[in-house]
Amino acid sequence: MAITLPDRYFARVTRISVREDLVEAGFTHALIDMDNTLLSRETHDVPRDVKQWLGQVRAAGVQVCLLSNNWHQTPYRIAGELDLPVVAKACKPLPHSFIVARGKVGARSASTVVIGDQIATDVVGAHMLGMKAYLVCPLAEKDVMSTALMRDFERMVLGERLPEGLCSAECAADASCAPSACEGGQA
Numbered sequence: 001m002a003i004t005l006p007d008r009y010f011a012r013v014t015r016i017s018v019r020e021d022l023v024e025a026g027f028t029h030a031l032i033d034m035d036n037t038l039l040s041r042e043t044h045d046v047p048r049d050v051k052q053w054l055g056q057v058r059a060a061g062v063q064v065c066l067l068s069n070n071w072h073q074t075p076y077r078i079a080g081e082l083d084l085p086v087v088a089k090a091c092k093p094l095p096h097s098f099i100v101a102r103g104k105v106g107a108r109s110a111s112t113v114v115i116g117d118q119i120a121t122d123v124v125g126a127h128m129l130g131m132k133a134y135l136v137c138p139l140a141e142k143d144v145m146s147t148a149l150m151r152d153f154e155r156m157v158l159g160e161r162l163p164e165g166l167c168s169a170e171c172a173a174d175a176s177c178a179p180s181a182c183e184g185g186q187a
Contacts, residue, residue, distance in 0.1 A: 003127045004119050004157050006135035008164065013037055013115060013136045014053040015165025018060050022113065027062060027132070029107035031098065033116030034068040034075055034086075036138035046078065047139070054082060063105040067097060067114070069121060093125030102129075119154045137163055 010016050013032075022030065032038060038054070039046050046054075057064060066086040068075040079086035085104040090097035102112060109130040116122025117138040126133035 011163040011165040029112040040139040065101040092121035
């Protein structure tokens with residue numbers, strides 16, 4: 001598989017089935033991006049359904065570490081609220097931060113999935129170290145300038161591929177893939 005192609009592509013992080021897509025797929029560890037994957041850039045909060053999903057992930061025995069390129073205090077605040085280890089200022093896709101995050105939860109590449117909303121950081125970084133990568137649509141359309149510029153590249157890489165777990169035909173027709181338009185991200 002090409003380094004830029006995600007192994008799976010989901011409409012929202014909560015569309016990843018804990019049982020089928022994580023546990024039964026053999027993943028015991030997950031390195032999860034924060035901004036626009038778990039934390040909405042619009043509200044600066046972790047939505048309730050995302051918190052519930054994280055609780056299910058942890059209850060299933062999957063160990064999680066947050067992995068963020070964010071250079072502010074937000075990753076530490078969110079990690080504290082969610083009681084999760086964190087690696088911030090990650091400089092993804094460079095390998096060092098992925099290795100540090102993996103070490104924080106005792107993970108090995110074969111049993112670890114990286115979940116995030118960006119191909120150039122999350123998917124490429126995961127694949128450089130032999131980990132699987134699940135791409136999710138961003139929680140909000142609001143992005144920092146550098147990320148916004150990369151969204152055109154992502155659309156080119158993904159082509160006609162639609163994310164799994166779209167809630168309606170309207171969402172499928174929306175080129176920006178804004179699953180947040182679906183109430184709570186649920187069908």
